[in-house]
Amino acid sequence: MPDLIRELFSYTFILRALTVGMLVSLCSALLGVSLVLKRYSMIGDGLSHVGFGALSAAMAMNLAPLQVSVPVVVAAAFLLLRISENSRIKGDAAIALISSSSIAVGVIVTSLTSGMNADVYNFLFGSILAMSRGDVLLSVVLSVIVLLLFIFFYNKIFAVTFDENFAKATGTKAGIYNMLIALLTAVTIVVGMRIMGSLLISSLIIFPALSSMRIFRSFRGVVVTSAVISVICFFFGIAASYAFDTPAGASIVITNLLAFGVCCLAGLIPRGEKE
Amino acid sequence: MPQISARKVSMSYEKKPVLEDISFEVEQGDYLCIVGENGSGKTTLMKGILGLMPLKSGSIRFGEGVNVNHIGYLPQQTVVQKDFPASVFEVALSGCLNRIGLKPFYSAQEKKRTLRNLEMLGIGNLKHKSYKSLSAGQQQRVLLARALCAAEKLVLLDEPATGLDPIVTGELYRIIRNLNQTGVTVVMISHDVRAAVENANKILHIGSSAEFFGSTEEYLRSEAGKKFLRQSSRAENAAESTEGGTGPCRI
Numbered sequence: 001m002p003d004l005i006r007e008l009f010s011y012t013f014i015l016r017a018l019t020v021g022m023l024v025s026l027c028s029a030l031l032g033v034s035l036v037l038k039r040y041s042m043i044g045d046g047l048s049h050v051g052f053g054a055l056s057a058a059m060a061m062n063l064a065p066l067q068v069s070v071p072v073v074v075a076a077a078f079l080l081l082r083i084s085e086n087s088r089i090k091g092d093a094a095i096a097l098i099s100s101s102s103i104a105v106g107v108i109v110t111s112l113t114s115g116m117n118a119d120v121y122n123f124l125f126g127s128i129l130a131m132s133r134g135d136v137l138l139s140v141v142l143s144v145i146v147l148l149l150f151i152f153f154y155n156k157i158f159a160v161t162f163d164e165n166f167a168k169a170t171g172t173k174a175g176i177y178n179m180l181i182a183l184l185t186a187v188t189i190v191v192g193m194r195i196m197g198s199l200l201i202s203s204l205i206i207f208p209a210l211s212s213m214r215i216f217r218s219f220r221g222v223v224v225t226s227a228v229i230s231v232i233c234f235f236f237g238i239a240a241s242y243a244f245d246t247p248a249g250a251s252i253v254i255t256n257l258l259a260f261g262v263c264c265l266a267g268l269i270p271r272g273e274k275e
Numbered sequence: 276m277p278q279i280s281a282r283k284v285s286m287s288y289e290k291k292p293v294l295e296d297i298s299f300e301v302e303q304g305d306y307l308c309i310v311g312e313n314g315s316g317k318t319t320l321m322k323g324i325l326g327l328m329p330l331k332s333g334s335i336r337f338g339e340g341v342n343v344n345h346i347g348y349l350p351q352q353t354v355v356q357k358d359f360p361a362s363v364f365e366v367a368l369s370g371c372l373n374r375i376g377l378k379p380f381y382s383a384q385e386k387k388r389t390l391r392n393l394e395m396l397g398i399g400n401l402k403h404k405s406y407k408s409l410s411a412g413q414q415q416r417v418l419l420a421r422a423l424c425a426a427e428k429l430v431l432l433d434e435p436a437t438g439l440d441p442i443v444t445g446e447l448y449r450i451i452r453n454l455n456q457t458g459v460t461v462v463m464i465s466h467d468v469r470a471a472v473e474n475a476n477k478i479l480h481i482g483s484s485a486e487f488f489g490s491t492e493e494y495l496r497s498e499a500g501k502k503f504l505r506q507s508s509r510a511e512n513a514a515e516s517t518e519g520g521t522g523p524c525r526i
Contacts, residue, residue, distance in 0.1 A: 151379070155380065165353075166348055168326075169348040217360050
């Protein structure tokens with residue numbers, strides 16, 4: 001095991017992926033708790049598909065991938081939020097509509113320009129080779145901003161997640177904080193998508209939150225453990241992917257799935273509530 | 276100048292008109308109960324007062340010194356909350372959010388205020404417990420504590436006794452009355468009209484059958500009041516007589 005870790009750290013591309021990936025795991029786990037509790041899990045999934053479309057279009061036009069997809073996905077986040085606030089059932093359908101349309105646009109654009117190739121595969125399922133040095137820098141900056149904003153607005157996010165009506169009634173601008181959550185989610189997804197792939201990135205948002213909710217009963221407890229679980233799973237996912245020569249994104253999802261199973265079992269153990 | 280003055284308020288819910296030309300006034304220190312049948316628009320009216328739903332016509336004005344941000348609100352519980360991972364303290368503390376403005380964190384002052392409110396409601400010992408593991412009565416007290424954290428002068432309570440047993444309900448009403456006696460204005464939606472006339476000094480009755488706004492004494496003499504009280508005591512008698520049948524084995 002120590003040998004494996006030493007080997008891992010000797011590759012620049014793995015170090016890059018670990019740096020960005022662990023930051024993204026942290027951000028997505030924090031946001032994920034709120035998204036899952038607000039019943040917004042589907043928004044994360046929808047956004048990652050929009051990200052695929054944007055990324056493909058950017059590549060086809062030879063534009064910088066992150067700089068193009070961040071604004072597109074942020075715009076989509078606001079749109080999806082609008083839709084799901086208005087009516088739940090229609091919102092679900094609208095998200096599915098936007099998701100599949102974005103994938104379709106992405107596939108068509110790519111096949112007309114460079115042809116269906118390894119790029120498309122990488123966009124869908126992720127690649128740890130995808131990050132250039134510039135990407136890493138931008139990703140780190142974005143993740144740190146997401147992290148700081150989350151900590152800064154933690155109490156507001158809690159209030160808006162627990163009871164939007166009460167928050168609104170007592171003068172908290174719930175709409176703004178919902179938009180903030182959507183904005184941070186959009187940025188996190190775009191940054192993480194390169195490594196995880198657009199089909200798999202939403203697992204980073206949903207799994208850690210669900211896992212920690214099996215065990216912990218306070219919001220802070222859930223948020224903190226969710227972040228810890230997420231970062232650990234990302235690391236072991238990458239290690240497993242290296243050791244067994246499996247795709248990184250998929251390995252990370254499976255690690256998260258295993259962690260979820262462990263948490264489910266741990267949650268079944270009866271225990272006295274501490275006073 | 277009244278704390279709240281509503282003039283000819285009309286509101287609709289999902290495009291159906293539910294309230295027509297409602298007018299009432301709440302003075303500092305009042306205890307107003309809003310009564311009426313199910314679906315008469317009581318919650319809609321409360322959301323109108325809080326600015327959560329638009330008015331179709333009419334106006335709701337607040338008196339000087341009443342800031343819409345400093346109204347304590349006890350909403351009906353949502354589905355999300357029933358399974359929400361949060362401690363009692365976290366939930367109650369979130370009521371202080373309007374006190375910290377743009378500051379990111381709560382200070383010792385807000386935490387003290389939250390603890391004081393929890394203790395006043397007799398749930399100080401539950402502060403580390405998980406909110407979703409509490410009984411309905413305890414959850415309601417937590418939400419009342421949160422409302423008190425937010426409120427300086429005015430609390431709006433939407434059916435606070437829903438799902439509570441008679442003893443817990445009685446305690447809750449006593450707590451609300453005490454609160455009112457310390458000068459906090461109380462506006463409460465209730466379908467328990469008997470408790471309403473016992474506790475409140477003003478009654479607003481809305482609904483298709485009858486409309487009334489005035490003091491509790493006037494309400495008791497009014498046609499609407501007499502009829503509604505008769506109906507609700509009939510319903511309660513019916514409930515008691517069925518309970519009576521199983522009484523002996525329940526002790």
